[in-house]
Amino acid sequence: MNVLVLNAGSSSLKYQLINVESQTVMAKGICERVGSGEAFHKHGLDDNEHVIDAPMRDHNEAMALVLEALTSGPTKAIDSLDEIDAIGHRVVQGGKYFDRSVLIDDDVVSKIDELAELAPLHNKAALMGINACREQMPGKPMVAVFDTSFFQTLLPKAYMYPLPYELYEKHSIRKYGAHGTSHRYIAQRAADFLDEPLDDLKIITCHLGNGCSMSAIDHGVAIDTSMGLTPLDGLMMGTRCGAIDPAIVPFIMEHEGLTAAEVNDLMNKQSGLLGISGLSNDLRTVRTASEEGHERAQLAYDMYSYSVKKYIGQYIAVMGGVDVIVLSAGVGENCDKMRRMIFTGLQPLGIKLDLEKNKLRGGEREISTDDSEVQILVIPTNEEYMIALDTFDLMFEGEA
């Protein structure tokens, strides 16, 4: 079965065409700056990528270009749209309605729309993607895969904020988490890698990319996660600050004369590695600068690893132990220095990183010592494949 996986952002449309049975990516690409005069479309697999400058006024026009590139020209992957069996959409906010992926119908669309209040840019973008597909591939089965649904198993003591209860009742303010598709994928892959049932393990998953989040998965059930009502909470990230004293927000507004929207922008786009180092949100740049003696780059590096270390401690406490710690995404998969800093000093907790294995590169791998009580794994994430798989499963369910 071929599934077109779509990830629509407010001005972008990312896609992969995946054959589920053979686990192959048949084509992929991204339309960027959709709606602006500088829109362009990158299409093709790594060794055969074409960049096309193309006007795209909206997601509907972007979708038309994607479908054209998939079915014609030098980058053609299929003969006709009939070869796309179903479409899987990434949707950021599923709120309280969706604790799993679902086939899209009118009711699902209106709930995604209603939830846009909690994630305005993201859910509206997903709807644009869904509408474009409905227009250009009418009748094609579509599935919504939510970033939040994996965390619907959290108990109220984990997802409630100690604010007046009425705010929860009135505005649904609570922790929803994010990156759920990635955490679900890497936890399952970790169990498969160790050849043990997911239900038997206490796992801490760390998705460390530009956006960073961690979660505690106790015997297959997500019991806590670091992102909150929005993806701003929790760990220090590339440009996001993560958890800070909430009183800082009114303080900055008052002393810097900023509006709520401006402080929100500052915390989302000008903080984290970028804000502390003053150089970049890219950990590679920060690492090079820190090695050259740049003090703020070194501070950014230290703060980032400290932030991850603290969550490991929290999650060991809430689960009463840990069997496996999994690292994933750009930093988790590639940065041996960051991994070393995260795990330094955790030996008394039975967590021992093997310094030689840590330096090796590759796919799924174990990097803890043979006598470490806790296994440390690196598992490359693959959210697109997970979306394709959910789509496949729901289609199959529909046929059964």
Ligand code: ADP
């Ligand atoms: P996104 O959240 O945008 O999907 P990624 O998972 O691609 O992000 O991660 C991006 C981050 O990974 C960047 O900070 C980048 O510097 C970091 N990264 C990628 N490769 C390396 C590497 N070899 N060493 C250190 N950091 C890396």
